[in-house]
Amino acid sequence: MNIRLLTKEDADIYWELRLRALRDHPESFVLSYEEECEKEVSDIRKQFPTLEDEFIVGGFLDDKLVGIVGYKKQKPLKVQHKGEVWGMYVAPEARGVGLGKSLLKTVVEQASKSKELLQIYLVVAANNPGAKALYTSLGFKSYGFEKQALHVDDKFIDEEHMVLYM
Numbered sequence: 401m402n403i404r405l406l407t408k409e410d411a412d413i414y415w416e417l418r419l420r421a422l423r424d425h426p427e428s429f430v431l432s433y434e435e436e437c438e439k440e441v442s443d444i445r446k447q448f449p450t451l452e453d454e455f456i457v458g459g460f461l462d463d464k465l466v467g468i469v470g471y472k473k474q475k476p477l478k479v480q481h482k483g484e485v486w487g488m489y490v491a492p493e494a495r496g497v498g499l500g501k502s503l504l505k506t507v508v509e510q511a512s513k514s515k516e517l518l519q520i521y522l523v524v525a526a527n528n529p530g531a532k533a534l535y536t537s538l539g540f541k542s543y544g545f546e547k548q549a550l551h552v553d554d555k556f557i558d559e560e561h562m563v564l565y566m
Contacts, residue, residue, distance in 0.1 A: 402460040403502050405510070406468070410458060411445035413465045421468075421489035427557045428525050429487070430550065453483075453514055457506045459490070459499045466494035469503045471511055471520075483511050485522040488531070500534050508538065508564065518566050523549075526558035540564045 406414055422433040449455050449470070459467030467490040473483045485507060490500045511517055524531045526545065540562040549559035 401497065401499060401502065402463075403499075403506050404458060404460075405450075406448075406456045406458045407450055408445050408448045410465070411448050412441055414448075414456060414458065414468060415439075415441050415444050417465050417468055417489065417491065418487065420491070421487075425489070426552045427550065427555075428489075428528065428531075452510075455510060456487075457503050457510070459494070459503050461494050461497075461499070466491040467499045467503050469507055471507045473511065473514060473517065480516045481518040483514075483517055483520045485520060488522070500531075501538065504534065504538055512566060520564045520566070522562050523559050524562060525550075526560045532560065532562075535562050538564065 419433060419437055422429055422431060422436055426432060449472070453473035454471065456468060456470045458465050469488040470486045471483060472486065474480055485504070488500070488504070490503070508520065511520060520540075522535060522540065523546075524535060526532075532542075541564070542560050543563050544561035546559045546561065548556040550557040
């Protein structure tokens with residue numbers, strides 16, 4: 401297992417895995433596969449986050465990208481002490497080996513380099529006990545619940561909001 405920050409050179413493999421996540425698990429993401437698949441990889445590469453306060457971490461098994469998670473620190477002055485985890489996904493063939501935990505630990509370690517950071521937030525589908533257990537194991541605590549947060553395939557998905565205090 402290899403965990404590292406992704407770069408613009410990884411945009412193609414990142415985008416392939418991101419679209420797979422959106423297609424296979426629409427209940428877990430705000431953006432839809434249909435909306436996102438219209439984007440060009442060249443545009444993804446141009447916008448690819450590679451800053452200390454905005455980045456994507458990738459997990460590799462046998463040199464294949466099988467896990468991703470993004471992070472973004474808030475920019476407005478009054479909320480610069482907050483960061484957000486987004487787009488967490490581990491491919492089914494890579495689950496159960498600790499990859500998700502390693503990805504998230506790497507995000508927390510990298511984000512912690514910001515002296516201002518005091519809180520990291522994330523949102524998880526309320527009906528995803530595996531993901532919630534992972535986040536809880538790393539110290540994230542639930543602080544809110546949003547009923548009918550997403551509407552996917554004529555069903556509503558509730559979401560749980562979680563925070564990690566640094």
